[in-house]
Amino acid sequence: MSKHFDNTDRRILKFPAVNPCQSVPPATLLASLIILSGKILDFQSKSFATQKRNCRETIRQVSLLHIFFEELCAGERVLSDSVAVSFSELHLTLQKIRFLLEDCSRDGARLWMLTKCEFLATQFWILIRAVSTALDVLPLSLIEVEDEVKEVVELVRRQSRKARFELDRSDGNAKKMLLSILDQFEKRVEPDSGDVKRVLDYVGIRSWSECNNEIKFLEEEIAFECSDCVGREVPFLSSLVGFLSYSRGVIFETLDTRNLDETQGDFRSNMQVFNCLNTEDFRCPISLEVMLDPVIISTGQTYDRASIQKWLKGGNLLCPKTGEKLTNTDLVPNLVLRKLIRNFCAYNGVSLGRMGKQSSDITRTTVPDSQVASESMKFLSMFLTTRLAFGTSEQRNKAAYETRLLAKSNIFNRSCLINAGAVPPLLNLLCSTGSCTQENAMAALLKLSKYGTGKRLIVECRGLTPILDVLKHGLTWEARQSAAAAIFYLSSVKEYRKLIGEAPDAIQGLVDLMKEGTPCGKKNAVVAIFGLLLLPKNHHRVLEAGTVPLLIDILASSEKVELLSDTLAVISLLAESTEGAFAILSSKSLHLITGILQSSTSQTAKEYCVSTLLALCINGGAEVVALLAKNQTLMASLFSLLTEGTANAGKKSRALIKILHSFHETRSSGWIISSAVPCHELAIHER
Template sequence: MRSFQIRLFCVSELHLAFQKVRCLLEDCTCDGARVWMLMKSERVANQFRVLMRAVSTALDVLPPGLVDATDEINGHVELVHRQARKSRFGVDPNDKRVLEVLVSVLKGFENGIVPDKDNVRRVLEYIGIRSWSLCHKELKFLDSETGLVSSSEENRELPELSSLMGFVCYARCVLFDVVDGEASRQSDNNSGSNGVLGGLNPDDFRCPISLEIMIDPVTIETGHTYDRSSILKWFRTGDSICPKTGSKLKNTELVPNLVMRKLTQQYCSENGIPFAEAGHRNRHVKSAVLMESLAAEKAMKMVASFLFNMLAAGTKKAINKAAFEARLLTKTSIFNRSCLVEAGVIPNLLKLLLLADSWTQENAIAALLNLSKHSESKAVIMENGGLECIVDVLKKGIKMEARQHAAGTLFYLASVEEYRVLIGDNPEAIPALLELIKNGTDRGKKNSLVSIYGLLMHSGNHWRVIVAGAVPLLVNLLTNCDREDLVTDSLAILATLAEKSDGTIAILRHGALDSIVKVLNSSTSRLGKEYCVSLLLALCTNGGTVVVAVLVKNPSLIGSLYSLLTDGTSRAIKKAGAVIKVLHEYCERRSSGSMAPVLPQERYIHAW
């Protein structure tokens, strides 16, 4: 019995050790982990040494002759035993020498010293990185690891990871003249996620409390997911219940929902949603001021200076490559944007918009879209005549992708009140946005819709949007578009236009009432329903009995309104109650024979 227990213990220890060896080997051979493994070579060697010692100890304890197996298997066991006992795992001398070069480059970055290209190339060639695509793969791996480490309690490796990202980023931009393979054309695509995202409702990415895209999704005890900041505010009010189910919570522990965060990022990227940094990790907020290491900070500033020089005086090929690098670097990192703005790349990028090369134009406008999210860049763009260049791309861009990027850029510029006025004053801007809504891709439609919505924050643009023909396009989207987020954006614009009598008249003249009620009855979007009921209330207020008389005849409307009172957002509940009150008062006046017209006779219009 005792021998059996000994054998069982030894085999269990061996199984555990080999499982750890397998995991360690998988980590060492992970795609894109070469420079990280070089940096961690001493630690990896120590881990192998510990695991082989565990294997050797387990086999030492295992009594000879107790392994009931063939001679061949026993021979393998003995071979493993000898190798585990004799193996000396240490860092290869060549690894040590190259690692010293890498560390010296990183220290040079910290001191503001531009590294010798030969030293950078020596490190990359030693670990087998000889192309732009392999270098880019290393950068993506490091970025992924940084995200995992920054979201955990143990983040001591963050400065090291950040420094290596600076090194690899510098190497990718400076050493490689050619973007090989399809990497350049896949920079904004995540085709692998289409199947997953196709089965999700756009509202799934919004926090049930704030109705905003979840930046940091966390799951509570009931299994429901909320944005961290929103649910923490909820708990601070003393509510220890689930906002969605109303059930009492035994604990208020928050579990990061990494899958939802990744899906949210993919969704925003694929659909061109230019809302404020949706899905970005919290570490990016910090990186707006400072990177996680001095080496990374200085390396990025060197990269920005290099790209400025290439854009200003490089060959045609080098200029296109520099524009593409600027596009990639500014896609997610606020710090990178600030470095490139400070380096002065914006005027040179604006000049590229006028070129006849489609790929250069697309890279330049995509980079400008990313840079326009930075607070200081908007003024630089406008002061350098950027509005006319961007509108020109929006109207006549060589590729549809360039046009939709231009629409997104206008959205960010329109966040400044002064620039909303200037964009509206440009006679081609709003018509070009509407043309993209009519004939663009879904992403182009999305960017144009949110841009117009932003422009409407300036009241002087209301009549321009109406005169340009926005209303029939938006009403058509309500009835013929399968994308619920586009329908919701259309409703948001119509609700804003309906706040003024001219907007109400235009909406009613195009027979929108029936479409609005149908969306209210069928939509699964809480935000969409909120805009629906806001729109109906504005139409009732400005359209008077003409509108109300039509609405009271719709038998399905009142049920949808009452449903909102129990399941709508706080704003939707308030507006639905107001519409119900208007309908009830109309019915009471009609039954008592005391009807009075709300609109002057000359403004009487047909609702259908």
């Protein structure tokens, strides 16, 4: 029975206790009570930032009950059914006590537990009184145990009835000080660092890494709140995140070296893992939205809980994807996939709770959820900018890393950092001889380049030159691939595409990264080249750099769907010019592109394939059409896109089908199309 209590993924301060079935025999209940009470005793070795006295007293009383349970089990006594009522109530109550102790000792939840100190004290009182009530109906006279053991039970019964679980005065004072600090932030007053340290020290947050863990926990809570479509506590949770973010950047001078290495290692390992993922698998087959709560049904298929529940409530007993009849309607949480989706969203700075609600997400990331979060971020931005410009080498590295983390979180943070003047000192740090500092500064600039004002300031501060230098000669691959990504965002501005295209070695630097870089580096280089190709004048420069053979190599070797689609996007753009079409045809890649069209599971990749083939027919002449016409299976793929693809994919498929039909009709009539005659006349109305 104890397996029900190992749910590590439950909401904090939510106690989903399982009421034992009435048919469970007393002996089975007793065995489970021994396991459950033993797990509660394990909390004796845990540290509690708050509720220390209440936790200790609760564990002490459960320890006495544990003695009673073990004595009953050791004697192998036959227990009457009348004992089951008391044992069932004790079982339910001890589950909740365990959950409560888990929350009070949970890493990352110390500050949150401090703010809930009154509620927690009340919960301890309620649960201990519930123990007393359960013992009141326990027929001790019918249980054959030593009198000393019965006295223990009586002791617990009396103490649990009289015990006073009150708010610890020191907890109350610490909470008042925290609320006072939040109030100062709201009034645009920077709090005294001594007061901030006292609050952090009280709950045991004494290092950068511990503070960072608290932030991560609260951000998960915010995601939960938003996913429940309630969000009542989001403003207060955001205030706490603002307070802790300020503390992490200002109070903790030393960045945990071990933690930094692990965090950057996580960035790199996550990068490698996510590079192998097809993120389309994150979408529910019913709603086509990212699954917030993936569950598995009896056929083995995974759906979002809300979608499949709606399907089942409609009276449907077939699997929506396979059509198989469901043997039962049980929904088993897909914890592995849920964790993967959450990690992916966290890595990409997306709030899981706001997925699928784009308008709300944009509002929340542009405007903070509370005034405290807003003002604390402004104070922190000014502090970090000063450190970036005038700090020691260690302080600059830490400030660059903090900026990197904050800029990744949301648009408002980027705005604050840019307004505080963080861009110029970050650009100066790109020339640093320290690999960590350069990497952090480049990653921070990448995040800031996503913001309109950030793009403008980077270019106006002559930041293009140092970014291109990092692209070519960066001290780490991570710095180089961040530089490539920054170039992509800068190229979203039309005037900057021209500047970058004309910059010496800019395109060649991207080509070199495509050739030598990591999978993530190659992807960033490919999308940056795509951005530059939006300016027609850059086409010749890209072709001259020898890009096409590298793109074809990526197509031939890449198993990653996103990299494949990005590469095909670049090839389709190049194919729109005669020079580009000639370079693609010279690489003898026509069979490769048609093969991807016929075998790929990605609709996006298929669309780019059709776009490329159509452009090659238009710019390559009748010889290209003749080669495609020989492929007897091509038509089936094109007709498939007419019904399954997007409107644009369907339009281009129809155009290509017309070209191929015209070729077959012309050949069957005995006319020969000269290869000198371009095919654009056959599809001019489709362009």
